[in-house]
Amino acid sequence: MAESNTESRHPAADGLHLQPAGQILSALLDAQIGALAGVKPALPAIEKAAEICADALARGGRMGYAGAGSSGLMALADSLELAGTFGLPPERTPMMFAGGADALLHMKGAAEDDPRLAVADLDASGLQAGDAVLILTASGRTPYALTIAQEARARGITVVGFANVDGTPLLEMSDIAVLLRTGAEIVAGSTRMGAATAQKVALNMLSVLVGIRLGHVHDGYMVNLVADNAKLVDRAMRIVSNLASVPLPVAEAALTATQGAVKPAILVAQGMDPERAAAELERTGGHLQPLLA
Incomplete structure (x- = not known):
């Protein structure tokens, strides 16, 4: 069993660079499949989050998304797909991505450390009391995500926090905490792999349940x-x-x-x-x- 910290070393990483290509790919696939096991225990929290989001949307409100880096990309993908899949107007599902549109082509790590950008993005999102926001960060400690969570709760917005590490600040300050315990990455700290895979699957399920609840x-x-x-x-x-x-x-x-x-x-x-x-x-x-x- 891999350690819980995404920065820890995965047991299958020993000598990875010396292995034949097919063996490397097999190990990478097994690690991705293993990461999905972290989604199952989170199903009750995902269900609760979906019901809250569906209720907000049914009342004419919004379901926002927020994140940085790989987690932000998973959130962005889900938010963009809601219009084509469920006919939800983009203004009802606003996306807050650290660094904005420019960061989608050239991601810069510093953007996720600036709380002022987070507040400005939340201001521009249109989210208000009674709405909900899905905030994603593998580490559960990204300043951009934490700032949006803190500000959103102060404004009466329900915060659903997704993280891949236990006991992190985002999970502690969320109204609904979605822990996806995916463990160590086979490339240590590369959370675009197992952690992001689990996040995207969790979001897929959440948004489909929202669509069903709305009659879509x-x-x-x-x-x-x-x-x-x-x-x-x-x-x-x-x-x-x-x-x-x-x-x-x-x-x-x-x-x-x-x-x-x-x-x-x-x-x-x-x-x-x-x-x-x-x-x-x-x-x-x-x-x-x-x-x-």
Whole structure:
């Protein structure tokens, strides 16, 4: 069993540089798979966080993300994917990344040590009391993350902290602490590996549960997407066809009537007019289940 500190030395690292390429790759893969074991004990905290975030979004609020370095990149990936997957407008899921957009091309470590940047990013995010923010840092000690956590709690924002090391400041100051105990990295301290893999998996699960709670996933389909390119138009047609039990041409016509919005198109394909479909979805809070024939 690897040590808990991500800066510790992994047992499989001995002589790693002398091994054949295939053996190195196998060891790296095994370390990634092993890191995922750290996600299982965190499921109750992830569930609680998802419910809090879904409630904030359902009330018209926001679910923010914050992080630096590799952890920030995992948070950024999840936040960017929510619009295409669940139809959530980007302004409802703001991202705070240490160093801003420039750091995405040339990451500089100093940005994560400046608390003033963290406060400015939180100010610009639009997050306010009643919202939630997911803050990620492998070490649990990154100043950028800690500053946002402290300021967010002071403003009445629910803080969900993700870290890969026990007993760290971020976990201690979070309303919901998500400990992903991934242990030592096979390249000591390179948390873009096991720690980041576990973080991305945890975020994937959290955001999918949020999408389900908001009614944006039905029978495993992305029903809140709006088809705005060829790939999504094809996907939307198949979703409408399957859930409304109609041929593809009928699904296509329904999507045309709803300007590509899938949820109302499903109802239109079953015989509703677009105005009534929109009104019924408003009544059910965006959930299809009560409305399907």
